[in-house]
Amino acid sequence: MTDSTRYPRLSRIDSPSDLRSFSEAELPDVARELREYLIEQVAGVGGHFGAGLGVVELTVALHYVYHTPDDRLVWDVGHQCYPHKILTGRRERIHTIKQAGGLAPFPRRDESEYDTFGVGHSSTSISAAIGMAIAAQGQRKVVAVIGDGGLTGGMAYEALHHGGALDTDVLVILNDNQMSISENVGALPKMLARLMTSRTLNAMREKAKNSMRPHGVLWRFFKRWEEHLKGMFVPSTLFEEFGFHYFGPIDGHDLPQLLQALKTLKDLKGPQLLHVITTKGKGYAPAEAQQIDYHAVGPFDPIKGLVKKAPGKQTYTDVFGDWLCDQARADARLLAITPAMREGSGLVRYSKEFPQRYFDVGIAEQHAVTLAAGMACEGAKPVVAIYSTFLQRAYDQAIHDVALQNLDVTFAIDRAGVVGPDGATHAGSFDLTYLRCIPNLAIAAPSDENECRRLLTSAFLHEGPAAVRYPRGSGAGAKLEAELKPLPIGKAEVRQRGARLAILAFGSPLAAALAVGAELGATVVDMRWVKPLDEALILDLARTHGAIVTVEDNAIAGGAGSAVAEYLSAQNIQIPILPLGLPDSYLEHASREQLLAEAGIDAVGVRTAILQRWPQYAPMRTSEIRSAV
Numbered sequence: 060m061t062d063s064t065r066y067p068r069l070s071r072i073d074s075p076s077d078l079r080s081f082s083e084a085e086l087p088d089v090a091r092e093l094r095e096y097l098i099e100q101v102a103g104v105g106g107h108f109g110a111g112l113g114v115v116e117l118t119v120a121l122h123y124v125y126h127t128p129d130d131r132l133v134w135d136v137g138h139q140c141y142p143h144k145i146l147t148g149r150r151e152r153i154h155t156i157k158q159a160g161g162l163a164p165f166p167r168r169d170e171s172e173y174d175t176f177g178v179g180h181s182s183t184s185i186s187a188a189i190g191m192a193i194a195a196q197g198q199r200k201v202v203a204v205i206g207d208g209g210l211t212g213g214m215a216y217e218a219l220h221h222g223g224a225l226d227t228d229v230l231v232i233l234n235d236n237q238m239s240i241s242e243n244v245g246a247l248p249k250m251l252a253r254l255m256t257s258r259t260l261n262a263m264r265e266k267a268k269n270s271m272r273p274h275g276v277l278w279r280f281f282k283r284w285e286e287h288l289k290g291m292f293v294p295s296t297l298f299e300e301f302g303f304h305y306f307g308p309i310d311g312h313d314l315p316q317l318l319q320a321l322k323t324l325k326d327l328k329g330p331q332l333l334h335v336i337t338t339k340g341k342g343y344a345p346a347e348a349q350q351i352d353y354h355a356v357g358p359f360d361p362i363k364g365l366v367k368k369a370p371g372k373q374t375y376t377d378v379f380g381d382w383l384c385d386q387a388r389a390d391a392r393l394l395a396i397t398p399a400m401r402e403g404s405g406l407v408r409y410s411k412e413f414p415q416r417y418f419d420v421g422i423a424e425q426h427a428v429t430l431a432a433g434m435a436c437e438g439a440k441p442v443v444a445i446y447s448t449f450l451q452r453a454y455d456q457a458i459h460d461v462a463l464q465n466l467d468v469t470f471a472i473d474r475a476g477v478v479g480p481d482g483a484t485h486a487g488s489f490d491l492t493y494l495r496c497i498p499n500l501a502i503a504a505p506s507d508e509n510e511c512r513r514l515l516t517s518a519f520l521h522e523g524p525a526a527v528r529y530p531r532g533s534g535a536g537a538k539l540e541a542e543l544k545p546l547p548i549g550k551a552e553v554r555q556r557g558a559r560l561a562i563l564a565f566g567s568p569l570a571a572a573l574a575v576g577a578e579l580g581a582t583v584v585d586m587r588w589v590k591p592l593d594e595a596l597i598l599d600l601a602r603t604h605g606a607i608v609t610v611e612d613n614a615i616a617g618g619a620g621s622a623v624a625e626y627l628s629a630q631n632i633q634i635p636i637l638p639l640g641l642p643d644s645y646l647e648h649a650s651r652e653q654l655l656a657e658a659g660i661d662a663v664g665v666r667t668a669i670l671q672r673w674p675q676y677a678p679m680r681t682s683e684i685r686s687a688v
């Protein structure tokens with residue numbers, strides 16, 4: 060239960076209508092309690108932190124002025140939604156966020172009527188809000204809240220372009236904190252900064268004008284100067300050119316100012332854009348000072364703040380980051396691209412060591428991939444570092460711009476397979492399926508860290524498009540070879556020779572396959588390549604074994620197991636196949652281990668599935684062996 064002594068106001072808010080029963084004068088206190096509660100709760104369980112702190116006042120003001128849930132509030136990305144969840148009846152459950160059975164990490168339509176649109180991926184809010192506003196036919200208000208990071212995504216411009224030409228009533232709030240996960244990049248932050256400057260200049264100008272004698276010498280000089288500067292500093296904004304009425308910028312932590320602006324905008328007709336300036340991490344000094352570190356956090360002591368952890372086990376992300384630096388040193392043609400995920404993709408060191416060969420393009424996955432294609436046309440060897448879930452955004456670019464032209468682009472796909480607490484929106488369940496059907500593209504799935512390094516080298520040296528997909532977190536801790544030594548493309552490795560049953564493992568499930576294979580006396584293969592498959596080996600195994608099991612951390616539908624089955628049926632070979640992998644449903648938020656177990660691709664799951672299908676493969680107990688002898 061929320062402590063009503065510490066949170067006398069917040070503890071009484073179970074829905075926005077409770078919030079609306081407070082007077083405007085009390086709202087700053089509500090906001091203060093909300094912020095303190097947020098800090099306490101997220102510190103307890105971990106989660107997205109800085110973005111939520113930055114929108115505390117905005118969230119209070121929006122739910123106060125608008126009649127949610129009838130009016131629609133659409134959050135972009137949704138990582139800033141914790142204050143929104145707290146005010147909309149989920150206060151007592153906020154400590155369960157991201158955990159199995161707990162609140163979802165992002166807004167979700169089936170969790171609350173206040174979550175109007177499911178999110179997790181960025182730059183969707185303006186499109187969704189315009190769609191809602193069109194369908195609402197003026198019956199309700201619709202507001203989208205998008206960050207300056209979210210606004211670097213191409214979809215946002217497609218929506219502005221379309222929405223600005225309609226007379227639909229929609230309000231877009233640009234929450235400008237100058238940060239994406241890392242510093243926001245490109246021309247947009249500069250444009251937004253110019254808008255801020257022009258505002259300051261306007262204020263200065265008004266002040267100067269008021270202090271002058273009209274029509275004196277100074278006045279005439281001032282008027283000329285003003286005309287001259289107008290064009291330079293008060294640009295007609297991009298938003299206005301698109302047909303949106305632009306308001307702001309205003310201080311997004313000043314509640315009275317926010318309330319006034321929203322009340323005015325609420326009744327205006329047509330597309331409006333309100334530019335709000337906020338500070339990521341607002342109200343918690345360490346988070347304001349270290350905005351990148353506090354974007355998302357594990358549990359921490361709010362008095363001490365985040366403490367530097369002793370370096371843990373090397374992750375696949377670290378392996379990639381180190382490989383990239385080594386490979387870049389070995390080949391000056393290497394250029395690395397990230398769509399706004401420098402930290403998450405392991406590019407921090409590379410960005411410092413090779414600043415001229417490092418490209419953070421913003422949250423622009425489509426551009427990232429076609430940019431790589433362009434570089435490859437001119438003889439560069441680009442590496443696109445991208446999460447499996449975000450590569451979905453650039454699917455056509457991967458086909459049409461890269462693979463169709465057989466361009467030499469390497470995709471380093473992180474967070475492939477089971478991702479965990481970030482939930483369904485961030486699961487890397489589909490990449491093998493959606494990449495496998497693309498002609499020309501080679502696809503590798505390493506089973507340990509050293510193999511990851513070697514397969515990245517193979518993919519890079521391959522003169523054509525190639526992808527290496529690896530999971531979140533660390534593996535068994537394989538020792539890394541310093542040398543950049545490729546593995547042959549399309550060649551698997553038999554890790555254990557057995558009889559009757561052959562287990563073909565793709566990527567990190569190899570460890571589970573080896574454990575089960577040892578117990579059941581099965582042949583176990585580290586397949587390494589999903590495309591091209593080691594067809595000769597598969598043929599040989601099918602001829603010498605009674606059954607085949609495939610294991611992968613990708614959707615079974617269309618995944619690596621499908622590739623094996625397709626190949627064998629094309630060869631007219633009939634052999635029982637048991638495909639293990641991710642189910643035809645979305646994996647919800649839970650720990651990685653929980654999800655692997657739920658999908659049945661950990662050792663217990665693999666063993667159970669095999670023995671359910673073929674009880675005869677059960678290992679003989681000692682007593683049975685004795686009686687058989």
Ligand SMILES: Cc1ncc(C[n+]2csc(CCOP(=O)(O)OP(=O)(O)O)c2C)c(N)n1
Nearest residue numbers: 110179180181206207208209238239240399
């Ligand atoms: C399509 C897509 N690519 C990458 C991400 C990863 N991501 C999550 S939040 C974020 C930064 C968002 O910045 P902004 O919209 O300004 O919000 P802020 O965190 O600054 O409040 C990124 C890149 C994502 N969610 N979606």
